[in-house]
Amino acid sequence: MPELPEVETVARSIKVHLIGKSFSSIVVNWDKVLHNFTINDFNDTISGLPVKEIYRRAKYIILDFGQQLLAVHLRMTGKLYVVKKIDRTKKHISLYISFDDKYLVFEDVRKFGRFYMFKNMEYLNEKLGVEPLENEFSEKWLLSSIKKRKRQIKSLLLDQSFICGIGNIYADEALWYSKIHPLSVSNDIPVKKILKLRKGIIKVLSESIKKGGTTIRDYTYDFSYVGNYALNLNVFGKEGTGCPRCSSVIIKTKVAQRGTHYCPKCQKK
């Protein structure tokens, strides 16, 4: 489900409930959800510590306890939300954590989502690329970095160690915006288009955050709100319909094993 705007939205939505609170206990229904720690580790090092800060890094939600971090990756269908009462009819609650008289719930139909415990951000920072909504994602950086690579541009945009946070929806949308064919080879793309691509990435991600992200099917935040950026999509899921710019029929193919939508007239290789 979630790319940068959705993860950002979820992080913000749980933050208001959790800052300053301490967790008392954790219940795990699907063992693999704890990727690199155990329930005992949680009880020994996190339980009882107040949450200092909550923020997003790439597609991870980070709960910062000062001495310790809890990181959550939602993968495809993970939902993270706070409730007063656990709904026992839900079939896919991988875990929940108690605080005060409430619960932080992690629900995940496909069970790909994971929790991680880290001492600090070193490990994640090491493997993750540039944040596209930060100053480091500069024209200079993108121009030089994209020239150094010789890769299908869509595949490069999905590479979290290059730029982080972009996923399948926003890759297609940003490429459409900048009129770049998804199979264009990165170091062949003209400077002008690269600059436009940068603008497009920033535009689609930031505008989507304002709308609470894109709900196609599963994604919700704060228990049940849907994201409204789906109304602004130009190509993703629009195969067979007219391009909003030139009216040609939007095509769907596969690039890097992912469904890929583009306008064959606007987006030439």
Added chain:
DNA sequence: CCATGAACCTGGTCGC
């Protein structure tokens, strides 16, 4: 370095 395919999971949809 880069591309591809499989694996991890469940559920919805489409065609027959």
Added chain:
DNA sequence: TGCGACCAGGTTCATG
């Protein structure tokens, strides 16, 4: 209705 095939906002690992 039922059944199989295929698809899904992601990541990682193995292989050529």
